[in-house]
Amino acid sequence: MRILRFLIKRLLYLIPIMIGLITITFVLMNVIPSNPVRLAIGPQASMETEERVRRQFGLDRPVWEQYILYYERMLRGDLGRSLVTRRPVVDDLQRRIPASVELAIVGMFIGVALGLALGVLSAVHRDKLIDHASRVAAISGVSIPAFFLSLLAQLILGSALALFPITGRISFEVDPPSAVTGLYLLDSLLTGNLAALRSAAHHLILPAFTLSIPILALTARLTRSGMLDVLSQDYVMNARAAAGLPERIAIYKYALKNALIATVSQIGLGFGALLNGSVLVETVFDWPGLGLYTVTAAINQDIQPIVGTTIVTGFMFVIINILTDLTYRILDPRIEV
Amino acid sequence: MVTDSPLLAVRNLQVRFETLRGELQAVNGVDLTIYPGQIVGLIGESGSGKSVTAKSILNVLSTPPGITAGEIWYRERNLLDLSPREMSKIRGQSIAMVSQDPMSSLNPVFTVGEQLRDALLWSEIVQDSTSEPSSWNLIDRFTRAGRRRFRRASAQAVEDLRQVELPAPHQQVKNYPHQLSGGMRQRVLTALAWAGQPDLIIADEPTTALDVTIQAQILMLLQDLVKTRGASILYISHDLGVVAQLCDRVAVMYAGEIVEEADVREIFENPRHPYTEALIRATTMASEDDLVEIPGEVPNMLALPSGCHFWPRCPMMIERCASDTPLLAVVGPNHKSKCAVIHGEWV
Ligand SMILES: Nc1ncnc2c1ncn2[C@@H]1O[C@H](COP(=O)(O)OP(=O)(O)O)[C@@H](O)[C@H]1O
Numbered sequence: 001m002r003i004l005r006f007l008i009k010r011l012l013y014l015i016p017i018m019i020g021l022i023t024i025t026f027v028l029m030n031v032i033p034s035n036p037v038r039l040a041i042g043p044q045a046s047m048e049t050e051e052r053v054r055r056q057f058g059l060d061r062p063v064w065e066q067y068i069l070y071y072e073r074m075l076r077g078d079l080g081r082s083l084v085t086r087r088p089v090v091d092d093l094q095r096r097i098p099a100s101v102e103l104a105i106v107g108m109f110i111g112v113a114l115g116l117a118l119g120v121l122s123a124v125h126r127d128k129l130i131d132h133a134s135r136v137a138a139i140s141g142v143s144i145p146a147f148f149l150s151l152l153a154q155l156i157l158g159s160a161l162a163l164f165p166i167t168g169r170i171s172f173e174v175d176p177p178s179a180v181t182g183l184y185l186l187d188s189l190l191t192g193n194l195a196a197l198r199s200a201a202h203h204l205i206l207p208a209f210t211l212s213i214p215i216l217a218l219t220a221r222l223t224r225s226g227m228l229d230v231l232s233q234d235y236v237m238n239a240r241a242a243a244g245l246p247e248r249i250a251i252y253k254y255a256l257k258n259a260l261i262a263t264v265s266q267i268g269l270g271f272g273a274l275l276n277g278s279v280l281v282e283t284v285f286d287w288p289g290l291g292l293y294t295v296t297a298a299i300n301q302d303i304q305p306i307v308g309t310t311i312v313t314g315f316m317f318v319i320i321n322i323l324t325d326l327t328y329r330i331l332d333p334r335i336e337v
Numbered sequence: 338m339v340t341d342s343p344l345l346a347v348r349n350l351q352v353r354f355e356t357l358r359g360e361l362q363a364v365n366g367v368d369l370t371i372y373p374g375q376i377v378g379l380i381g382e383s384g385s386g387k388s389v390t391a392k393s394i395l396n397v398l399s400t401p402p403g404i405t406a407g408e409i410w411y412r413e414r415n416l417l418d419l420s421p422r423e424m425s426k427i428r429g430q431s432i433a434m435v436s437q438d439p440m441s442s443l444n445p446v447f448t449v450g451e452q453l454r455d456a457l458l459w460s461e462i463v464q465d466s467t468s469e470p471s472s473w474n475l476i477d478r479f480t481r482a483g484r485r486r487f488r489r490a491s492a493q494a495v496e497d498l499r500q501v502e503l504p505a506p507h508q509q510v511k512n513y514p515h516q517l518s519g520g521m522r523q524r525v526l527t528a529l530a531w532a533g534q535p536d537l538i539i540a541d542e543p544t545t546a547l548d549v550t551i552q553a554q555i556l557m558l559l560q561d562l563v564k565t566r567g568a569s570i571l572y573i574s575h576d577l578g579v580v581a582q583l584c585d586r587v588a589v590m591y592a593g594e595i596v597e598e599a600d601v602r603e604i605f606e607n608p609r610h611p612y613t614e615a616l617i618r619a620t621t622m623a624s625e626d627d628l629v630e631i632p633g634e635v636p637n638m639l640a641l642p643s644g645c646h647f648w649p650r651c652p653m654m655i656e657r658c659a660s661d662t663p664l665l666a667v668v669g670p671n672h673k674s675k676c677a678v679i680h681g682e683w684v
Pocket residue numbers: 354355356361363381382383384385386387388389390399400638
């Protein structure tokens with residue numbers, strides 16, 4: 001009940017956030033000193049054509065009318081056309097969002113899982129070898145730029161050792177699984193296509209791992225300090241001194257759940273780092289996702305796709321934050337909605 | 338009631354911490370003896386080393402101290418010689434602690450029912466001599482035997498909460514600690530400590546955070562449990578009034594040392610150490626819920642005065658007190674005191 005109320009409330013907040021996002025993109029489009037119509041029709045087209053197209057898109061109307069029109073288009077799911085791909089932006093996004101989401105989910109999963117393990121181990125074996133090693137790893141993880149790490153991974157694990165493919169989502173020799181969700185791993189599982197599953201997983205490992213490093217470092221740091229804090233609490237000592245529970249249960253059940261609350265409540269921040277990283281990682285690994293799409297659009301002054309990805313990314317950011325807050329609330333019974 | 342062989346005998350316990358500001362001797366040569374069925378009070382101002390003594394008996398000091406020396410005999414075994422595995426079978430099953438602060442001693446993110454259930458479950462596992470206890474049993478809801486054990490422990494949890502007179506135990510097991518009042522939480526903690534059927538309970542100021550009425554109820558509860566289950570209690574407090582009401586025997590602690598020890602009547606009628614006298618005077622003068630205050634400053638454990646540590650605050654002090662260390666000497670029947678001055682003379 002408590003959880004349901006929270007969800008409804010947060011989903012309602014989504015409305016003003018989306019309005020804000022749409023408004024910002026609208027303002028940006030109007031202040032950027034470029035001529036989208038000219039860019040769209042090309043330098044050869046005549047002035048009359050430009051006028052016609054301008055009228056066609058309502059660009060001759062007053063700004064507030066354009067603003068309303070802009071909403072109308074959004075609601076129809078019309079995000080314009082990309083100059084580069086010559087396709088509707090919505091179609092491009094439909095193809096690319098699953099690629100990015102798959103990479104982000106797997107990257108986030110690897111980062112959080114390894115980060116948790118590392119953080120807990122460092123706290124339990126405080127000031128021992130594993131603690132120092134994980135601190136060095138965490139600091140390197142946040143300070144090495146993602147593109148450098150990507151290149152390094154490609155060079156060593158991809159080229160020199162030839163353990164992993166360097167680019168793409170799936171091998172050319174393998175047909176992609178028929179699209180259900182667009183997530184290759186899931187789709188190949190659903191359709192029982194093992195060849196595709198193997199190839200997709202193989203291609204995913206390097207970029208996902210590279211992408212996971214900042215999250216891993218953040219999670220490890222948060223978990224370690226949260227765990228240290230909790231381990232010194234009376235209730236952990238009491239689990240052993242009063243209830244007589246074995247140390248393993250006192251640590252991995254009674255302390256860990258409390259430490260997780262602190263970690264989860266801040267992990268949403270890590271998603272920002274993940275999005276940043278994905279632009280670079282996708283570019284280096286030629287991963288056909290949103291990041292690569294945005295970079296290509298930005299280089300070509302292709303405004304419509306940028307607007308599209310901005311709105312989609314903003315939306316995902318909000319959803320991720322709702323999910324982390326939700327987890328946090330499920331873990332901590334003291335939080336009232 | 339008192340038989341010849343003690344249940345617990347602490348001998349010359351030493352606990353030292355390495356702190357950033359230097360070495361701190363929190364417990365210095367403490368002797369304590371508790372017989373079966375006895376309630377022994379350990380009193381002293383805050384910071385005198387009572388909790389450290391209690392925690393080192395159970396080996397649950399949070400920061401490992403530099404040195405823990407001495408002997409802690411429980412029945413025929415010295416607890417300081419036990420392996421971690423053997424010690425973990427003592428904790429909760431033979432000796433259990435009810436701790437200081439009911440607000441912070443229960444885990445905030447598990448229901449009280451689950452916490453009590455885990456304690457009961459583990460106790461059953463440890464006491465089952467047919468197999469070596471393993472943490473796996475505490476999460477095993479996958480086998481039939483495991484599920485049966487869980488169900489049994491959950492039912493027992495409700496029963497135990499009823500025994501500590503928690504109202505509506507059926508509902509309370511589903512509640513989280515923050516949904517309970519302080520007194521209710523203290524009852525849950527008491528049930529938790531009794532879950533393993535220990536024969537010694539160490540109660541570290543279990544009523545400090547509670548108001549007077551609730552405090553009295555908890556004390557009655559402890560007394561009842563001792564009577565019905567025949568266990569002993571080491572009752573730690575800074576409140577002499579409570580100790581007078583509850584205990585058979587009293588040990589007074591000052592700056593990490595026992596300074597006086599006697600049966601409860603004897604100590605109140607015939608206190609021999611000036612610190613004990615000051616404590617008694619402060620208690621009788623203070624109104625019910627006032628803080629007990631003794632003139633002078635609580636000693637700095639990092640820089641203890643030489644000689645008798647109490648001399649800077651002592652009204653009976655003579656010159657030798659600042660240089661010579663008095664011994665804990667027999668001064669009467671079952672009565673020891675660590676003050677060497679009688680009628681202004683060092684004896
Ligand atoms: N983990 C620790 N590290 C360093 N010093 C400690 C630690 N625990 C307790 N002490 C010190 O030991 C002394 C005795 O503390 P304690 O036993 O808690 O007193 P109390 O009699 O109030 O229970 C105090 O001076 C306290 O500061």
